[in-house]
Amino acid sequence: MAESNAVEIRDVVKVFGFGEFAFSAVDHASIAIRKNEFFTLLGPSGCGKTTLLRLIAGFEYPTSGEIILNGEDIGTMPPFKRPINTVFQSYALFPHMTVAENIGFGLTMLGRPKQEVRDRVAAMLKLVRMEKLADRRTSQISGGQQQRVALARALAPKPKVLLLDEPLSALDYKLRKDMQIELKRLQAETGITFIFVTHDQEEALTMSDRIAVMSAGKILQVDSPRAIYDAPADRFVADFIGETNFLRGRIGSVSDGIAQVDTPMAGRVSATLPRDFVAEGDVTVVLRPEHAALCAADEPSGCQTTGTLENIVYFGTDTHYHVRLGDGETQFMLREQNKPLQRQRLSVGDRVGIRFEPNAARVLRN
Amino acid sequence: MTQPGTIEAERSRDIRKRWLLSLPALLIVLLAATGPLLIVLLYSFLTPGPYGDVLWKASPDGWIGVFLEKDIFTETLSLADAHVSIFVRSVLLSLATTVVTLLFGFPTAYFIATRPERTRELWLLLITIPFWTNLLIRTFAVLQIIRNEGLINTLLMKFGLIERPIQMLFTDGAILTGMVYVYLPLMVLPVYANLEKLDFRLVEAAYDLYATPFRVLTKIIIPLAKPGLIAGSILVFIPALGAYVTPSILGGGKNLMLGNLIELQFGQGRNWPLGSALSITLMLIVTVALLVYVRNVGSQEKRHG
Secondary structure (H helix, E strand, O other): OHHHEEEEEEEEEEEEOOHHHOEEEEEEEEEEEEOOOEEEEEOOOOOOHHHHHHHHHOOOOOOEEEEEEOOEEOOOOOHHHOOEEEEOOOOOOOOOOEHHHHHHHHHHHOOOOHHHHHHHHHHHHHHOOOHHHOOOEHHHOOHHHHHHHHHHHHHOOOOOEEEEEOOOOOOOHHHHHHHHHHHHHHHHHHOOEEEEEEOOHHHHHHHOOEEEEEEOOEEEEEEOHHHHHHOOOOHHHHHHOOOOEEEEEEEEEEEOOEEEEEEOOOEEEEEEOOOOOOOOOEEEEEEOHHHEEEEOOOOOOOOOEEEEEEEEEEOOOEEEEEEEEOOOOOEEEEEEEOOOOOOOOOOOOOEEEEEEOOOOOEEEOO | OOOHHHHHHHHHHHHHHHHHHOHHHHHHHHHHHHHHHHHHHHHOOEEEOEOEOEEEEEOOHHHHHHHEEEOOOOOOEEEOHHHHHHHHHHHHHHHHHHHHHHHHHHHHHHHHHOOOHHHHHHHHHHHHHHHHOOHHHHHHHHHHHHOOOOHHHHHHHHOOOOOOOOOOOOOHHHHHHHHHHHHHHHHHHHHHHHHHOOOHHHHHHHHHOOOOHHHHHHHHHHHHHHHHHHHHHHHHHHHHHOOOHHHHHHOOOOOOOHHHHHHHHHOOOOOHHHHHHHHHHHHHHHHHHHHHHHHHHHHHHHHHO
């Protein structure tokens, strides 16, 4: 079982500062990252994801806990002894070297023969499609090209694990989309385990095999993108990943894993229960905006609830509607896909009904 | 809108104003830098006066005297061994000073550059404190430490490590020690200014790519700190070559350097043309050394790129 893990983090704690200024950047984190996996650490800035990455790279040593690589605790091994390479957020390319020298640096430091370094550099340049720029200085190439050189440099020594610290955050939207696909391709071609750090939930969902959601140094949920999106473990995960409506309520009855929840703002909602959930008392029901639709307010039979349309936001592919529900407090958001040649039929201030998709709502732990 | 003519007038007024503003700088360059140099150059081609000063009569003797000496009786020219050995000693001592200040200055600058930002200024202040004291006093302080009855010898004898004081004063070693002490801040400051701008993420990147701490130093930090190291070396080498106070006090007038030799010609020697010629020779040595140094380092840079 341990054989299938590339890196295992066991109960790792990292405390910065002393005494009353002590602060746990990573708080009892445990994850097993599998071989050949595209694994993402996702969380808001300051959640400890970068610190966890630096612990794996060896730039920081854990206060307690173990980091296991190949069955060995590497927690206090210096970075130059770990078969792990990093793509830095700032790329950190060596300005006094050419593109090719940058890519060959790791292999040269490992003492590989010159010919081998040359061949490998040529192969890496080809892999990231930079053959023509081998002799350029790193200051003479664009941001996207620097990004690819940083990738090639980190991949050249064939590390067991590649760490990526928000490598796409400095790129513009179009380039970022291209690089996301490029990264997936590189991961598939090299078969190296990627550990990717990002605060961009969309990036995490589209690229990862599995995601760990972090907040305040703790790991809240480790799961596939679909499971994280469809079945968030708690309110933070539900709120951080995608957009969500939260409805407070009380459980009325339960049957077959479906709870009937009485909510003051939307009446009785039927919602899926998490598997090991003891259903009683006050709960929160979550519903994604795309799992609700508008219906005519004067046709109450088919609608879950009604409200006043407060805002309409056009997004190209779809339109977001913000509806103030009957209780006057809750703002509900729903999303409808735009159809060709569809005319805007509603305007702000209109009374609208809202229909929930059956069983799309989920009960959350409070 | 304004007419083309007025724009033209405005432009020429503007240019005049610019010249006026740069006048102080031009005056300093012409009067303070170029002027005295031209006087020295002129004096080197004149005849020495009997009580110093110069006679307005052209003579090549000043320049001949730089490396050659005339036998008083036979009037034949032979190599001035004393001058040559002083030149060689000056260059070697200055080079040694530069190397030693590099060896001490680089780690010091690195240490300061890696301190937290708030404490860096305090360290820099400590480095510059010797500047607040007169050079003469600082040199005498070194003398007090290394002379036969000085601190080091007294302590060593007290602990019974030596029976007789070690002769440290009036040696080349004493001059070297004094010059390293005096010029160390001139090395630390430019190197620090360079290291302070160093992106330490590059150091992390190198560690990450299997570079040992020593390789990180030689492959990343030193190449990136090169401009500072060059500036520091120049700032130390040039004044060291012409140093006067330190060698005359710590060398005891026996181990002369170029500065002392030049002083001698203007003072006791009463040979201003020779002193002038020696001064210009010193300048030429500095210029050549700089050209060689900068060109070598520059070409190395190119090979890297």
